Amino acid sequence: MDVQTSRMVPDGGFGWVVVAAVAVINMTNQSILSVFGQLFVGELQRLNEDTFTAALITNLNSLALNFSGLFIGPAIKSFKPRNVAATGCVMVSFGLALCSMATQTWHFIVGYSFFVGFGLGLISPSTFMAINSYFSSKRGRAVGFSLAGAGMGQVFIPHMVRYFLHNHGFRFAVLAMAALSLFGLLGAMFLKPLNPPMKHNNRKHMKLLADKEDKNQTRITIEPAESSVIAPKEKSETVCSKMGHRLTQAMDLGLLKDIVFWSIIVGMALVYTATINFTMVFPTFLKQTAGFDSQVVANCMSVVAGADIICRLLLPCITDRLRIPYRVVFLLGTAGMLIARACLAQTTNLHIILVMSVLTGMTKSATVINNNLTISAHCRADKLAGGLGLSMISKGIIVITVGQLLGWIRDYADSYVICLYAQSVLLLLVVLVWTPEIYYRFTKQKQITSKSMETTYMSPEQASINSRS
Numbered sequence: 001m002d003v004q005t006s007r008m009v010p011d012g013g014f015g016w017v018v019v020a021a022v023a024v025i026n027m028t029n030q031s032i033l034s035v036f037g038q039l040f041v042g043e044l045q046r047l048n049e050d051t052f053t054a055a056l057i058t059n060l061n062s063l064a065l066n067f068s069g070l071f072i073g074p075a076i077k078s079f080k081p082r083n084v085a086a087t088g089c090v091m092v093s094f095g096l097a098l099c100s101m102a103t104q105t106w107h108f109i110v111g112y113s114f115f116v117g118f119g120l121g122l123i124s125p126s127t128f129m130a131i132n133s134y135f136s137s138k139r140g141r142a143v144g145f146s147l148a149g150a151g152m153g154q155v156f157i158p159h160m161v162r163y164f165l166h167n168h169g170f171r172f173a174v175l176a177m178a179a180l181s182l183f184g185l186l187g188a189m190f191l192k193p194l195n196p197p198m199k200h201n202n203r204k205h206m207k208l209l210a211d212k213e214d215k216n217q218t219r220i221t222i223e224p225a226e227s228s229v230i231a232p233k234e235k236s237e238t239v240c241s242k243m244g245h246r247l248t249q250a251m252d253l254g255l256l257k258d259i260v261f262w263s264i265i266v267g268m269a270l271v272y273t274a275t276i277n278f279t280m281v282f283p284t285f286l287k288q289t290a291g292f293d294s295q296v297v298a299n300c301m302s303v304v305a306g307a308d309i310i311c312r313l314l315l316p317c318i319t320d321r322l323r324i325p326y327r328v329v330f331l332l333g334t335a336g337m338l339i340a341r342a343c344l345a346q347t348t349n350l351h352i353i354l355v356m357s358v359l360t361g362m363t364k365s366a367t368v369i370n371n372n373l374t375i376s377a378h379c380r381a382d383k384l385a386g387g388l389g390l391s392m393i394s395k396g397i398i399v400i401t402v403g404q405l406l407g408w409i410r411d412y413a414d415s416y417v418i419c420l421y422a423q424s425v426l427l428l429l430v431v432l433v434w435t436p437e438i439y440y441r442f443t444k445q446k447q448i449t450s451k452s453m454e455t456t457y458m459s460p461e462q463a464s465i466n467s468r469s
Contacts, residue, residue: 252387
């Protein structure tokens with residue numbers, strides 16, 4: 001059940017200003033990931049580094065981005081989403097500035113992998129929290145419009161990078177991107193949540209724990225002498241339970257007791273990993289397996305990006321109006337990507353590949369838009385920040401394990417077709433696990449609703465007879 005919709009929210013108003021601000025942040029920061037190859041590969045080759053080094057830098061960037069989830073929950077609870085997003089923009093800019101002065105590989109790892117990755121990890125959940133507080137029934141389209149900013153950045157920023165590289169060289173081009181990311185601070189100024197999350201008062205929490213411990217100590221001193229033997233053990237257990245309670249509260253680890261939450265975050269992490277791997281292998285598949293030239297490859301990639309942007313704008317309007325649950329839309333997007341992967345693996349026909357490119361872009365947008373929305377629909381408002389952080393951690397773990405396995409399969413089989421099939425297996429696994437569960441929950445909710453309606457329209461005498469029977 002979507003616990004957010006029970007609150008009185010404007011479903012618009014100043015919320016659309018927040019959406020525009022987040023679109024600016026995404027355009028100037030999130031889209032930086034799409035120009036890594038264009039911006040850095042030439043400089044890495046000048047330093048005599050190979051493709052493995054470039055892959056290492058990008059993988060470590062993804063790892064830092066997702067493992068920032070360890071801190072995002074406590075950070076949003078202790079500080080405003082505005083401050084967290086602004087910190088992320090500053091870290092991205094600082095990381096790029098370090099890369100502009102890089103002379104060795106580890107400089108890129110520190111600048112791009114750590115600072116840029118961690119900064120982007122802070123931006124995504126904090127901006128979502130700001131939007132989430134202003135919308136209920138229109139939340140999907142609000143998130144879609146804000147994410148369209150990243151898509152627009154992917155269209156224009158490559159041309160900016162090409163201009164600066166051609167006219168001013170590598171260092172000035174990277175510094176220009178660092179300056180561009182600071183424009184995200186202008187957007188962060190408008191991130192004023194309608195109902196900001198409760199601040200986690202560590203000082204007050206420690207005082208309450210200290211008072212509780214003092215009461216325990218007083219009770220121990222007035223008990224008979226024979227009970228004093230176990231006092232050190234009780235005190236030790238109190239300290240351990242205190243630390244465990246603080247960690248559980250800060251990161252909302254209580255969510256991990258919910259098997260459905262496990263299914264959600266692991267399933268989304270598998271889809272995320274398959275998407276990243278597809279983005280890396282698709283251009284090479286088109287060139288080496290399908291035998292297309294660079295122009296056709298660029299056209300196919302543009303078709304994917306164009307369909308993605310259009311659907312980020314239009315799809316939420318349809319799903320919000322029809323009130324389709326976010327997780328169902330995510331599942332439909334996953335099934336669509338599965339079909340597209342399977343078809344691409346079996347053909348080299350350009351027309352079919354173009355159609356599948358459109359389908360890939362459309363279905364990818366369905367998963368990207370409904371990622372955080374699915375978490376928000378399952379978690380209570382006070383647990384949402386922690387839920388987003390745990391979801392990011394699961395993505396980091398699966399990317400570095402299952403993602404590396406997909407790369408090994410591609411190298412071992414020396415086939416991009418088999419790699420596409422391996423991605424399809426991950427997507428199929430999510431579809432097979434989620435579909436029965438969602439159907440069961442839907443039928444159960446439908447039965448509860450029908451019984452509630454019967455009770456509402458039943459006479460008091462009939463209700464009394466049914467209750468006795």
